[in-house]
Amino acid sequence: MGVSIQVQNLNAWFGKKQALFDITMTAQANHCTALIGPSGCGKSTFVRCINRMHETIPDAKAAGSVKIGDVDAYNGTSATQLRRRVGMVFQKPNPFPTMSVYDNVAAGLKLNGFSSNHKQMDEIVERSLKNSALWDEVKDDLKKKSGASLSGGQQQRLCIARALAVEPEVVLMDEPCSALDPISTGKIEDLIFQLKQNYTILIVTHNMQQAARVAEYTGFFLLGKLIEFDKTTKIFTTPSDKRTEDYITGRFG
Amino acid sequence: MSSALTPNQAIPIKSAEMPNVGLRRMITDHVMTGLSVFAMLLVLAPLVAIFGYLVYKGIGSISWDFLTQTPKPVGEIGGGMANAIEGSAVILGLASLLGVPVGIGAGVYLAEYGRGGYLGSVVRFVSDVLNGVPSIVIGIVAYSLVVLKQKHFSALAGGVALAIMMIPTITRTTEEMLLLVPTQIREAAYGLGVSQWRTTLSITLRTALPGVITGVMLAFARVAGETAPLLFTAFGNQFWNFNLNQPTAALPLQIFAYAISPFDEWHKQAWAGALVLIVMIVVAVSAVRLAVSRGNLGGAH
Numbered sequence: 001m002g003v004s005i006q007v008q009n010l011n012a013w014f015g016k017k018q019a020l021f022d023i024t025m026t027a028q029a030n031h032c033t034a035l036i037g038p039s040g041c042g043k044s045t046f047v048r049c050i051n052r053m054h055e056t057i058p059d060a061k062a063a064g065s066v067k068i069g070d071v072d073a074y075n076g077t078s079a080t081q082l083r084r085r086v087g088m089v090f091q092k093p094n095p096f097p098t099m100s101v102y103d104n105v106a107a108g109l110k111l112n113g114f115s116s117n118h119k120q121m122d123e124i125v126e127r128s129l130k131n132s133a134l135w136d137e138v139k140d141d142l143k144k145k146s147g148a149s150l151s152g153g154q155q156q157r158l159c160i161a162r163a164l165a166v167e168p169e170v171v172l173m174d175e176p177c178s179a180l181d182p183i184s185t186g187k188i189e190d191l192i193f194q195l196k197q198n199y200t201i202l203i204v205t206h207n208m209q210q211a212a213r214v215a216e217y218t219g220f221f222l223l224g225k226l227i228e229f230d231k232t233t234k235i236f237t238t239p240s241d242k243r244t245e246d247y248i249t250g251r252f253g
Numbered sequence: 254m255s256s257a258l259t260p261n262q263a264i265p266i267k268s269a270e271m272p273n274v275g276l277r278r279m280i281t282d283h284v285m286t287g288l289s290v291f292a293m294l295l296v297l298a299p300l301v302a303i304f305g306y307l308v309y310k311g312i313g314s315i316s317w318d319f320l321t322q323t324p325k326p327v328g329e330i331g332g333g334m335a336n337a338i339e340g341s342a343v344i345l346g347l348a349s350l351l352g353v354p355v356g357i358g359a360g361v362y363l364a365e366y367g368r369g370g371y372l373g374s375v376v377r378f379v380s381d382v383l384n385g386v387p388s389i390v391i392g393i394v395a396y397s398l399v400v401l402k403q404k405h406f407s408a409l410a411g412g413v414a415l416a417i418m419m420i421p422t423i424t425r426t427t428e429e430m431l432l433l434v435p436t437q438i439r440e441a442a443y444g445l446g447v448s449q450w451r452t453t454l455s456i457t458l459r460t461a462l463p464g465v466i467t468g469v470m471l472a473f474a475r476v477a478g479e480t481a482p483l484l485f486t487a488f489g490n491q492f493w494n495f496n497l498n499q500p501t502a503a504l505p506l507q508i509f510a511y512a513i514s515p516f517d518e519w520h521k522q523a524w525a526g527a528l529v530l531i532v533m534i535v536v537a538v539s540a541v542r543l544a545v546s547r548g549n550l551g552g553a554h
Contacts, residue, residue, distance in 0.1 A: 051444065053443060053444065080447070081446065083443065084445070088444035090437055092437055094437040094438055094440070094441040096438065096442075096456060096460070097438070097460055098460050107445065107447075108447070111451050111455055111456075112446055159441070163444070163445070166445055166446065
């Protein structure tokens, strides 16, 4: 089951430059929350602070409170432990190029030292690929085909399967469809609807129609600040902030 | 090409010049292709010539005896370089055993941990300098480090000298190859909760492996023919030796000794030794490449 993401007074820096200013928001459990805003506004940085990916960049740091359910992300848990609970799907599909489809899905468990017999692993791989709606397309040569030989849309669904295999509670998606064609995008959006039953989803998108289609809640970022956070319908029909209105009506950004 | 435009509408002045431009481009294209083919042949020619001449001069002296017997004293006909072939294999194996892990480890440090750090740039600089140090100097270093301590020449000393020569090449190619692996691949592993060392070992290094192997093979092929650093480390030996702590024969040493001798029979054997050395390198490099490509999956890249 998914758990909520509670963020309080989150600040983030790249060296001396501050990228996020006092972000406070909560993403409801088993819902999809979208983050929109112009390029460079801090959406991706915000998402990367949630699974502590931000700190892998030299000189980058973050301060504030992030809670995944009851777990304090920045206190009493290691980044690697945290990331097993918080799956991430990236902008560009990034399957491990040297691994087969099967090994890509199994990678998270294998590399984390989770030992299981073949039958268990087979089940986990099959379930993850079914949950990411890729099973039927790859089941015939799971172990023979490289993950990198799939099409872009399939690769992205493979990356989702890979993230699901470690059974996270939350899935972060950083512009998962920006490198995909409309048909693949549609498949991923359908998938998000199904995934909501079991996971909490936080999605960054440049596509406002996409936010409106998949998310119950939407946050609007501008220059490192969370300008407005509300129900998606409210944001797209009657935003309370002038800047949100300007952005969604296309007056800038 | 816009089909909506008639030829007259489509930038009329340019269209009149089009045939000439096309011809010029075609000629330029052919000239450049020709030049690059010529350059390729220029590189290939000495290689083919050397190998051809080696075969021509050496094949006659290669026999079962040559591959299985030790050298005979002057005046006796026959004898071979079996002990030198064995010695070379041992010294090169030892050098690889010492040099490859250190070189790859240093390369991993430079690419994954020491990027932009002070220690990283020092290691990078030192390794580039080491790459330019004459091999005879490295021989002297191994002489004072190992031979003087042991008080005698040994295969071990030869292995150490060649390992020192392999390290900078392997370090720098490993670093370059790891840096070519996209950050997104590393992040994918981090995102699954995989620790940094495990990511480096199982994902980054695995992805860069073909390039890293190329670096290792370059270094191996380069030191396989080195004579100078072996002169006062492995020293050479006329007899079989399987003890790492004893002076050992090596093909380059044997070739050197026979080539400067005044005897025709020995000159022929030197040619044969050189041919065997080259074939050994080719076989070793191909075997490693084959072993690596076995692991690759269909459809990758």
